[in-house]
Amino acid sequence: MEAAVCEEVRGGREDDEEAGADEAMLWSVQEALEMQTLQIGASACGATAVVDVLKALGVDVTPEEADRCVQTRLRRNESPLPDYLLSRSEAGATHIQLIQGAQEASGGQVTGRFFHLHPRRRVRLVPWLARWIRKGAVPVATMNMQLAVPEGEEVPDAWHHQLIFGVTSNAVFMTNPLDVVSEGEVHQRLCSESMLLIRREDVLQRLTPDCSLSGLSESQSDPRWKALDVEGQVRQMATEEEGEEEEEENNQPKMTHIRIPAAYSSGVTLFAIRESELGQELLDAPELPLL
Template sequence: MGTPSLQASEGEGGGEESCPRVKKVMIWTELQASARHVSQIAPSACGATAIINVLLALDYPCTVEEVQASIKTRLRAETAPVVDYLLSRSVAGTTHRDLIDGVTKLSKGTVKAKFFHMFPKRAVQLSRWLAQWISRGGVPLATLNLQVGVAPGQTVPDAWHHQMIFGVGPQGIYLTNPLECVSDSLLGDQLCTDSVLLVRRADVVNRWGQGDKLIRLTQQPDPRWREMNVLGQVVGVLKEQAAPPVVQGRRHLTSHVAIPAAYQSGVTIFMRSDNPHIHTLTQAEELPLLE
């Protein structure tokens, strides 16, 4: 296979106006990233993949198998009825806490980390803030909602995502898995989102069976299942599906069902414990809210 090229995503990055006053600060050059970075290692394993890239950047030796053993990736219950499927989707993959705990366990404390919430919106210039931590030897990992900032007519992605950040510059912010450069504004929007996941209509209607007790959607320990009226959303989609085709053709069909997500949007900074700036990281406070 050839070496992958680094490109700005359509409508993202690639422009000098993205963040013109930010100097280029890189963990890897684009060429180094093409050679070193690891792409998605397994379904729902973007978190473990991002951690592999973080540890590579920190020169911490480990194998893919060691990372997979330390970071337990929760899978989607693809063949389950709709209620169990939705419950699995809510927690599939990993959270930032899973990643931090996994790295702490794997490295035996040699690598430390701190998560910074980005929702609600923070008073921060993202590229400059990332550049400061990279300059101190930190490696950022973004936990972001790809379902935000989708251009009209484009397909809404199916999940949240974890991506290691390997640099910032005037063109934007450089990410792995996939290798891309995105604008400060778009990444900022994807990093500032409530913990919600959109599940495609087809994934709901195709898993509905008469024996499935939808009322269970109101009986979950997390009150958000009731607050978001997931039961009502699912019933609405199923009613739309059951309508005669002539009626379906006259109305706008619901495209997604919104469910609670276990993930929180933000940035985790990883750093070796022998880094002289480690105290600065561990004592850092949350970023101030934008008033």
């Protein structure tokens, strides 16, 4: 899939309107090393990105104030399984919280606009980002890190917000952590259903005899819990655990994760000074066309 995305994004690059259309940097790598904010707290990658967005736009704010304004949600690790899973589905922040948080923390100086990249859009990611960065916009990627996992590496435990401080041909430069990732890899993570994988051990250690699994479908207002049959997934995992020896004899692989709905949408939020031509341009820009 990644190769296909790379091919799609590269396609037609020879007719870019100007040379170097796919290169733009807010900071140099050295500047990013010096200026980036490292994760400020549990599940606070969104608030961390907001600190750096405001810094890039010339607005100083403390990490504590950014986190308060973004209203980062935490995992309820000590809760029974149904409530734990609900907390996992919304832990951290959505792009809406990032936009509202940046606006509040900046005293109304900064605005943001989110661009959905799922379902797939007709866009060449790097040239599109480069055009906005050259205008002065500051991008933040909201990515499903459970996609495009390198072979042999463990599947990450969460989605992630990262500030994009620059792009060059087929490369995207991001903070927290400082990283350079291929365009295809980033694009794949930016084009994801709003789903989250929860590890087997995180489910089973909270699955107690008195745990009411019916709450996984019936008490949630989001119909996706029922559509995904989260209750059925948990029951299957529990059955596998009870029949562990039989499973091993039959060489049947066990479920490694269950899938639950996620509050997040994959895409890119662009930030700018509200009272500027760019700020108005962002707010007026159309959605990216579907592929």
